[in-house]
Amino acid sequence: MNQNATPATIGHTQHGNGSEHVLVLHDWNGDHTNYDPVLAYLDDATFTYVLADLRGYGKSRDIVGEYTVREISADCLALADRLGWQRFHVIGHSMTGMAAQKLAADAPARIKSAIAVCPMSAAGSPAPEEALKFFASTTTNDDAFRRLIKFVTGGLSDQWADAKLRQNRTTVNPACRSGYLTMFSKTNFVEEVRGLATPFLVLVGDKDPGLDEAAMKQTFLAWHPNAELLTFANCGHYPMQECPPYFATVTESYLRKHAG
Secondary structure, eight states: OOTTSOOOOOOEEEEOOOSEEEEEOOOSSOOGGGGGGGGGGSOTTTEEEEEEOOTTBGGGTTOOOOOOHHHHHHHHHHHHHHHTOSSEEEEEETHHHHHHHHHHHHOTTTEEEEEEESOOOTTOOOOOHHHHHHHHHTTTOHHHHHHHHHHHTTSOOHHHHHHHHHHHHHHBOHHHHHHHHHHHHHOOOHHHHTTOOSOEEEEEETTOSSSSHHHHHHTHHHHOTTEEEEEETTOOSOHHHHSHHHHHHHHHHHHHHTOO
């Protein structure tokens, strides 16, 4: 286990009882319920999915921390230990794309495969100060949050943005968001992941600006010799919510290739 952070007992939800174990992580804007639309389409006889809530989210809403990628990795490995999982797969979305990389770096023998969905990478996502101020404003400004959600999903409906806003305000502790914003905008641990043999599937949506094929070819595919890339057509930053049956099909097909 990563010895540089003190793990906490983070909350989680289990789906399925199969022999292949999959740890599922969420993004900056929502908790494990991001994946609710996918659950009906998963093979719960083959896989056991544990959908974890990071500190400040969902079932871990009241757990405070430093909100670093090192802390996420330590918490996740501690959760896997409690579950009795020696080896497992990991799915990371957006800011937890880099967490999937950190887990592979911290415990390479334990990670069978990783799926990085519309991911931010080990290089972080540096942004101008004005952009960072806008991201920070989404914590308290409802209109800013709606604009962000619509921007990263190709202009989906007002009702979609409203639903994401309700989820965020209900399940996310506002106090954690600035810490995670610093994490995914300023973290850089590229040298820890360069050359890792862990199989990586990188998924992007063609309507997700900035986190596109070109960005992935410069990061994940450049660093990970066993990485492959797939693009969802007519999809933005939330493929698990925008096209859940296809998301389930693609991810489980990849997991099966690396089972055992």
